[in-house]
Amino acid sequence: MFNLAAKPFDYLIVGAGFAGAVLAERLAAGSGKRVLLVDRRPHIGGNAYDYYNDAGILVHRYGPHIFHTNAERIWKYLSRFTTWRPYEHRVLANINSKLLPIPINLTTINTLYKLNLSSEGMQVFLAQRAEEPETIRTAKDVVLAAVGRDLYEKFFEGYTRKQWGVDPSKLDKSVTARIPTRTNTDDRYFGDTYQAMPKCGYTRLFENMLDHPNIKVMVNTDYREIVKSFRHDRLIYTGPVDEFFDYRFGRLPYRSLSFRHVTLDRPQFQPTAVVNYPSTDVPYTRITEYKYLTGQTHDQTSISYETPCDEGDPYYPVPNPENAVLYKKYETLAAKTPGVWFAGRLATYRYYNMDQVVAQSLALYSQLSELDGSLAQDERTKQSIVA
Structure with missing residues (x-):
């Protein structure tokens, strides 16, 4: 039984998604810290939360989450908390009632245009249609330079406009740069070395990760309502950074x-x-x-x-130059806020994949460990001088 009154918490962590859970696990299991982890949702796992519905089918409440990474250390770390089910993700796009592979590959082109191209022929086909701007700045530029206007309009323009609420010409190039174009028949959505799904689901992975006597979890909890009730030395925040600062410079989209x-x-x-x-x-x-x-x-x-x-829980930061300028103000303010660290997609306003969030959290844990080591050394030095 976790004794809340025993002593102060070393860390209060806000948000029980990947960023918060990884940091809680590392600080508790790796450094022996007492951690209070809170989330205002009624469950752990953040957007990766899955559950068995009334029919007994395991579903992802917040849409599909496919784990993939090229980083062996991330794979090995998460493998401590789950066994894996091998899975390679494949996606089809409904184009005029035809289901075609996406990312665009050789099969996509041959089926759509009723051709029989080879890989080399597809390269020529795309090169003849590519529209190379002087400088590639936007999501639209990236696609036009890779596949030309017709494929851009069929596969990307409408989808991107619906996904982000703005025209692709208003979005940073990173939005579509992450989607490859293949001249072979590889129809996997991702090409990463490690691709799999947690065998018993993401929620079970999180439960295993947080199963430590030094971790206290509180869901259905807004941290602002309890922050003064539980003494803690440091705060790690993984929610929207603009909300943390009461929208001082305006709302981030x-x-x-x-x-x-x-x-x-x-x-x-x-x-x-x-x-x-x-x-x-x-x-x-x-x-x-x-x-x-x-x-x-x-x-x-x-x-x-x-x-x-536009309305509802925040999922994705909207990457464009104007928002980057606004976030920079919050980033500067965050860096000057003592005793508080920011991690995760919403707190650092980055469109991260799950493995990138895990990597960022492990890196922050290393920084905090070094800081704790420095503080401990300072304390030992003081004691030595007094002695």
Whole structure:
């Protein structure tokens, strides 16, 4: 039983997603620190939270989360808390009622244009259609330079506009630069060395990660309501950075998502886990069928319709030059705030993948460990002088 009154906490961590959970685990298990981890949602796991619905099907409440990384150390670290189910993610795009592989590959081109190109022929095909700007600055520039206008309009323009709420020409190039174009038939969405799903789900992974006597978890808790009730030495914050500072410089734009979860009385709905809908004729961006991700066998199937929106929980920072300037003000303020550290996608206003958040959190843990070592050495020096 965790004794709240025994002594102050070393750390109060706000947010029980990947950033907060990794830091809580490392500080408790790696450094023997007492950690209070709070989240205002009714569960741990952040946006990676999954659960069994009324039909007994494991679904992701906040849309599909596919783990992939090239970093062996991240893979080995998370493998302490889960066994893995091998899984390579594949996505199809609904283009004029045809389901075509995305990222664009050789099969995409040959099927769409009724061609029989080789890899070399596809390179020539794309080169003839590419529109190379003088400087590649925006998400639109990246795609036009890679595949030309027709493929940009069919696969990217509508989807990106729905996803981010602005035209691709208003977004940083990083948004579409992360999507490759392949001249072979590789139809995997990711090319990373390690691709898998937690065998028992993400929530179980988080439960294992936080199962430590030095960690106290409080959900359904706004940290502002308890911050003065529990003594702590340091604060780690993983929520929206502008909210932490009471929107001093104005609100940072974040994109939210709305999900409609449906269970169908049939074993399968679509031919792959995710089908994208780039057309602006439909409001949602994609449909996910979760049994592909989990490997679960069931007579029914559960799907979700994902629709981006402006209102609701923040999911993605919106990367463009204006927002970068505004965030810089908050970043400067955060750096000057004593006893508080910021981590995670929302607190550092970065469009990170899960493995990148884990890497950032492990790096912060190393910094905090070095700081603790310096403080301990200073204390030993003081004691030596007094003696």
